[in-house]
Amino acid sequence: MTETIAAAVEVTxxxxxxxIAPGQGGGPARYTLRAGEQRLELNARLGRPLSLVWSGAIACTHCGRATKKSFAQGYCYPCFKRLAQCDTCIVKPETCHFFAGTCREPEWAERHCFQPHVVYLANASGLKVGITRGTQVPTRWLDQGAVQALPVLAVETRQQSGFVEMLFKEEVSDRTNWRAMLKGDTAALDLPAERDRLLARLEGGLANLRERFGADAIRVLDEAPVALDYPVLEYPTKVVSHNLDKTPEVSGTLLGLKGQYLILDSGVINLRKYTGYEVKVVA
Ligand SMILES: [Zn+2]
Structure with missing residues (x-):
């Protein structure tokens, strides 16, 4: 019996x-596109035509209300102004104002901010530092397109992770160069060696934080580095990005998946940026 090529599938x-699920046995990550309740397994669509059309509608990812514009990657304006998850202290956790009594949603904070966090080193386009809730490992790294990652410190709260990250930022970037990430020529790093070097340099600052938050609050982890692989047939030599707001119809041959990007032969598109957009995808 010959294997038949799967027919094109449409999701709306x-x-x-x-x-994004980590690959089995060192294999590439598994990608599932999510449009409303519908799902499209993308790995099987590599090398095939894919089209994505935005209807012009956007629904808030939190409340479902229609919104003309998306704020903070998927929220309506009222939610953007009201929700703790849209506050600036989420991006800059060291500015947490919970103890000033001004947290937008103290109960949400209890569940999300007052939880163990991890400070990690990753390599998506070179060495970077990042923070995430313990439960978001390795999802966070896959979302960023990291090819290597290493948890370095465990801390008790999001705010503490912000203070630790501030220290690391004196020595290392907290940004990913997404164009470089999508070119796929990131040189491998010795993350344990980088960790040891940085911990030695930042010893004084970490000691100060332990004095403030308690000796057990900020713990050095002894973990092995993680390697992450992505399903990519071909990386672009020049990275051109699609913008649904300007051109609501995108099509091309699907050449790869990395981070939250689709790599098409016609350009790349960051799907996370279009959270809440109503689309029809045919692949
Ligand atoms: Zn909303």
Missing amino acids: GHLTKMA
Whole structure:
């Protein structure tokens, strides 16, 4: 019996970020596009035509209300102004104002901010530092397109992770160069060696934080580095990005998946940026 080529599949709905599962046995990550309740397994669509059309509608990812514009990658304006998850202290956790009594949603903070966090080193386009809730490992790294990652410190709260990250930022970037990440020529790093070097340099600052938050609050981890692989047939030599707001119809041959990007032969598109957009995807 010959294997038949799967017919094109169509999914319609409001986008949420792609679900990315680590590959089995060192294989490439598994990508699932999510449009409303519908799902499209993307790995099987590599090398095939894909089209994505935005209807012009956007629904808030939190409340579902229609919104003309998306704020903070998927929220309506009222939610953007009201929700703790849209506050600036989420991006800059060291500015947490919970103890000033001004947290937008103290109960949400209890569940999300007052939880163990991890400070990690990753390599997506070179060495970077990052923070995430313990439960978001390795999802966070896959979302960023990191090819290597290493948890370095465990801390008790999001705010503490912000203070630790501030220290690391004196020595290392907290940004990914997404164009470089999508070119796929990131040189491998010795993350344990980088960790040891940085911990030695930042010893004084970490000691100060332990004095403030308690000796057990900020713990050095002894973990092995993680390697992450992505399903990519071909990386672009020049990275051109699609913008649905300007051109609501995108099509091309799907050449790869990395971070929250689709790599098409016609350009790349960051699907996370279009969270809440109502699309029809045919692949
Ligand atoms: Zn809303």
